[in-house]
Amino acid sequence: MNDLLSKLLRAADPGTVKRGDPLSERGLRELAEYEAKETAFERSRRRDVHTPAEWRTWRPAALATGGAFFVMLFVVVFALASILRPAPAIAATPPLLEVTPVSAAASELLKEMETMRRTGQESGNTIRAQTWALNTTFAEDGTTEFTVVEPQWSETTFQADGSVQYRLVAAEPFPGQDDDTLPAPGTVLVDETFPPGDWDAPVEDGPPTRADEVGAYLSAFAGDEALSAGQTLREISTIVSNYLLTPEQEAALIGYLSGVSNIQVSGSTTDRLGRTGIMFSATDRAPGEYEDRLIISPRTGQILAAETLYSGTTRTDLQAPAVVDYTAWER
Template sequence: MPDELELLRDANPVPAHGPYYGDGPLDHRAERRLELMLRDEPAPPVRRRVPRARSLWGLAATAVVLATAFTALLGGPSGQPAVAAPRPLTVRAHSTAVPLDRMSQLAAAAAADGSPGLRRGTHVQSWSLGMSDDKPPVTLPEERVVRWRADDSHTELVVATDPRHPGRPVLTDEGDTPRLVADGHVLSRTTYPPSWSDAPPEARPPHDPAALRAYLTETARTGTGTLTTAELLDAVEELLDHWTLGARESAALVRVLADAGGLRPAGQVTDRLGRPGQAYTYDTRGERRLLILDPRTGAVLGLEATVTRDDPRYGVKAGDVMSYSAWMR
């Protein structure tokens, strides 16, 4: 009688060496084999004929899930980042690149009626690269929702989810060990007591560009006075992790970014939540930052950090996405 492992390998519709394994649709051959298996018909022979594919489907599916899990946790035989890792966003070829000065004018016009208004709290989807000295890097996606109450207390909900692959298991480092959890798994749910801090970024952000620049400088807490563009982008990220900006605050922020210099218009992109945006790049010390603005209102949609040179110490290569945040209203 044929060895069960050999039968399992023959029944598996997604071979480990296949180009679509782990993160994408099946190829044509795999689709045909899967269809035959589900219809309880014999599949075309690989090394031998499998007369009853359906009886092996449970084992085959288990093998695929386990192999996917090991690929995600260990980064695959080549030591590349886990299959959860997003690719860098690509600017649409030959698209129009809108300068920040022009975007500032568009944002100011969109903010004329003051709507929508500023809201305390945030809703952000993020991907971050977890690295260690002895394991391949893995990408950890999560979604965080912070909501404030009238008494100035607030709640923070963090779940493991990846909108690029709804319903699929998600990689997390909960407990300091990477593992797969169900999509939507609650990582933390915390209620915080009232807070009345008047220091940025907890303080209400202003909608005047000069005042907002001072606010962001205080947020960065560098103690060096004028912020570099990289420090400014870090301060913007911290601001957006505390507040959902209104139209007037977004317009002021675009003006601050335009005055800072260093951000180059790149063209149009579609962000990881499927939203159209205008992209601006900033390169510094082995990293490229990609800022994505709403083309109509200038609101910040996302911020991506990508490695621009290899770092063998942590197994990262040029083009790996170190972090990505997508903010929502």
């Protein structure tokens, strides 16, 4: 490992887990072993969901009312909350991550992480992730009933015969969260196996292995030729959730980021699975309202987590700064 990333790791003290942190990776994996205790939460069928153009949701057609990308569907609804009346009560949101400033430039760190990831290990055949996403429920008259963060754990396994198994489980609430309105942890929300050809993906092919080809791929992937830095971070997080990336593909995504303007280094942090990472951020997608973040490991160069931070003043159901969505991939 190079000297710069070694110093960052030592400064971050990655062995320290703070009181009140969410479950460990082992604990999250054990959630999948719980038996389903109740059916999917009834109010999930009453959601009125509207999806902004820049945050698309892909689902298998077989799950038209809640499927493989059910988690992502929850995330998008918060964009409408500021224009609905009457205003809901202030929603409790996950605690902010502690961030320690680092002096290195984003481009420098990302280039080093690209090199590190390109020679790293394969990711296996399963995508596992913990997600905390803000979900706003609307009444029939369009008013906001309530806003709540819904914790979930997902596992997507790509079998050798082309079939895909998808499992979605209610996860542990964040520390201090009122969980009276949430499904019990371990409740199985979705457990489906899709035959070869039935699993929908954003596009047929995953990302390229060359950084200089990623820009064109992202434009086609997003349907937008002029992505902001924040949009770029979000599109990359969607890719990580939907494709089994090879080291070369993930390295290309990270290498491409090194040349994107308006991406800053927020600092070193410990993510919600207890891992040390370097947080990169952008505020140009919705200036003054939202900050998009991506956390990458200085040990392996792998993308560990992504989150969106609300920093505005127009929403009545949130107290800024507030984490409105978070995805941590078990890698």
